[in-house]
Amino acid sequence: xxxxxxxxxxxxxxxxxxxxxxxxxxxxxxxxxxxxxxxxxxxxxxxxxxxxxxxxxxxxxxxxxxxxxxxxxxxxxxxxxxxxxxxxxxxxxxxxxxxxxxxxxxxxxxxxxxxxxxxxxxxxxxxxxxxxxxxxxxxxxxxxxxxxxxxxxxxxxxxxxxxxxxxxxxxxxxxxxxxxxxxxxxxxxxxxxxxxxxxxxxxxxxxxxxxxxxxxxxxxxxxxxxxxxxxxxxxxxxxxxxxxxxxxxxxxxxxxxxxxxxxxxxxxxxxxxxxxxx
Amino acid sequence: xxxxxxxxxxxxxxxxxxxxxxxxxxxxxxxxxxxxxxxxxxxxxxxxxxxxxxxxxxxxxxxxxxxxxxxxxxxxxxxxxxxxxxxxxxxxx
Numbered sequence: 617x618x619x620x621x622x623x624x625x626x627x628x629x630x631x632x633x634x635x636x637x638x639x640x641x642x643x644x645x646x647x648x649x650x651x652x653x654x655x656x657x658x659x660x661x662x663x664x665x666x667x668x669x670x671x672x673x674x675x676x677x678x679x680x681x682x683x684x685x686x687x688x689x690x691x692x693x694x695x696x697x698x699x700x701x702x703x704x705x706x707x708x709x710x711x712x713x714x715x716x717x718x719x720x721x722x723x724x725x726x727x728x729x730x731x732x733x734x735x736x737x738x739x740x741x742x743x744x745x746x747x748x749x750x751x752x753x754x755x756x757x758x759x760x761x762x763x764x765x766x767x768x769x770x771x772x773x774x775x776x777x778x779x780x781x782x783x784x785x786x787x788x789x790x791x792x793x794x795x796x797x798x799x800x801x802x803x804x805x806x807x808x809x810x811x812x813x814x815x816x817x818x819x820x821x822x823x824x825x826x827x828x829x830x831x832x833x834x835x836x837x838x839x840x841x842x843x844x845x846x847x848x849x850x851x852x853x854x855x856x857x858x859x860x861x862x863x864x865x866x867x868x869x870x871x872x873x874x875x876x877x878x879x880x881x882x883x884x885x886x887x888x889x890x891x892x893x894x
Numbered sequence: 895x896x897x898x899x900x901x902x903x904x905x906x907x908x909x910x911x912x913x914x915x916x917x918x919x920x921x922x923x924x925x926x927x928x929x930x931x932x933x934x935x936x937x938x939x940x941x942x943x944x945x946x947x948x949x950x951x952x953x954x955x956x957x958x959x960x961x962x963x964x965x966x967x968x969x970x971x972x973x974x975x976x977x978x979x980x981x982x983x984x985x986x987x
Contacts, residue, residue: 674954678905679896699911766951808952810977812970848952 618715620786621794622661623863623888625856626654626745628670628800631879633744634700639878648748650872650885655749657871657887663796665712666755667719667782669855670741670800671764676733683731684770685778687723688759689716694737701740704747709738712756715789719758722785728778736761741800741852755796762858764801764851772839775854776832779861786862799859801852803873805881809848816846817875820882823853827860827868827886835860849881856886863888897949900938903928904950908957918963943969944976 631639632647639647658666675697677683691713695706723730736759746754762778763769770778786795803823804816819842826835839857843850860868867889874883903925907914917924925935937945941964947955959969 674905674908674951674957679898679901679951697909765953808947808954808956808973810974810980812952812956812973 618786618789618791618793618795620783620797620862620890621663622658622796623859623890624654624658624796625799625859625884625886626651626749627802627881627883627885628741628744629805629876629879629881629883630698630700630740630744631881632748633740635878639876643874643876643878646872646874647876647883650874650883651745651748652750653871654745654885654887655751658749658751658796658798661796662794663755664793665715665758665795667715667758667760667786667795667797668738668742668800669760669762669797669858670738671852671855672761673739673741673765675737675739676761677763679766682763682766683761684763685728686731686733686736686761687716687720688733688736688761689713689720690734690736693735693757693759696739696743697737698740701743704743705752706738706743706747706754709754710756712758714791715786715793715795716758718789719760719782719785722788723778723781726781726784728781745798745800762854764854769851769854772836772843772854772857775857776836776861776865779858779863782858783862783864797859797862799855801855802850803853803882803884804846805849806847807849807880811847813877813880814847815875815877815880815882816850817882819846819850820873820875820884824870824873824884824886827856828870830860830865830868832865859888863890867891895949896951897931897934899928899930900934900946901950901954903930903938904954904958907961908954914961917961941972943972944979947973947976948980
């Protein structure tokens with residue numbers, strides 16, 4: 617049987633690439649330190665496959681067909697298409713159809729009906745944390761897209777349940793492989809709105825405290841109450857919630873947090889200590 | 895409510911750098927390919943961020959003005975003004 621070897625989360629602010637020269641040296645140092653440590657922890661988990669949960673940024677989907685959750689089951693995926701990601705080393709990214717199909721089958725057995733893609737383009741949301749974390753070569757990736765971009769979004773509760781299902785799917789996969797999960801996005805930010813550029817650090821800190829405490833209901837209540845009141849980019853915290861569900865809601869460890877106005881994002885980096893379960 | 899063809903225009907422009915080049919060279923030529931409502935087309939031609947912001951996803955709005963060549967500082971100023979205007983309208987019922 618497969619083993620869940622690690623669960624991680626990371627912000628993916630585009631300006632970490634597109635506007636890096638304008639980031640203050642102290643913030644550059646902090647972001648680089650966190651991303652390097654994230655990459656070190658992922659590598660230390662020695663994953664044979666990485667399940668990555670990220671949003672789509674109008675690269676694969678449009679409002680004529682916008683899935684709430686999509687599982688990428690293809691043998692290969694495209695690297696990022698954004699022109700400013702041209703230096704990213706990942707041009708073609710191997711998938712893992714067998715594990716992806718097992719996740720899909722488990723999802724349907726657990727009353728989820730995700731969309732399916734045989735060929736996705738993995739945009740900056742997938743690739744920045746891997747690239748800046750120094751993961752090269754990459755393990756095969758099973759991409760999972762959660763719609764954090766255009767309402768209606770899947771509920772926070774449902775994302776937590778999705779994570780629980782994902783961990784079950786990994787545990788019951790019949791090959792002896794190590795599987796890690798990386799969720800990307802968040803924390804607070806606002807793009808294309810009147811609040812663009814505003815970072816809500818108190819919200820981010822409270823959010824982190826809820827992950828650290830681990831209790832399900834307060835986390836859900838907090839996010840249900842606060843997410844509609846802050847910038848649209850915070851919707852991506854749903855991906856962290858899915859990772860939290862996969863880690864059985866325990867063991868959250870903050871790697872780093874950087875309130876970085878130059879990239880418009882309250883940047884968070886974390887892993888879950890799977891040995892710390894109560 | 896999203897305006898479908900406005901959204902499609904913005905989506906296509908951010909998906910295709912060559913189309914973005916064409917658009918910067920001749921907006922009219924590209925706009926003629928999309929069945930935009932007259933008032934929407936006028937808003938696009940005038941870079942009316944406030945009008946467009948209520949009709950399209952905010953990420954697409956931001957991507958569009960990057961492709962269209964508006965400076966980040968100008969976009970930030972306009973999108974914040976649009977938000978303030980919307981709040982003022984809302985507070986007046």
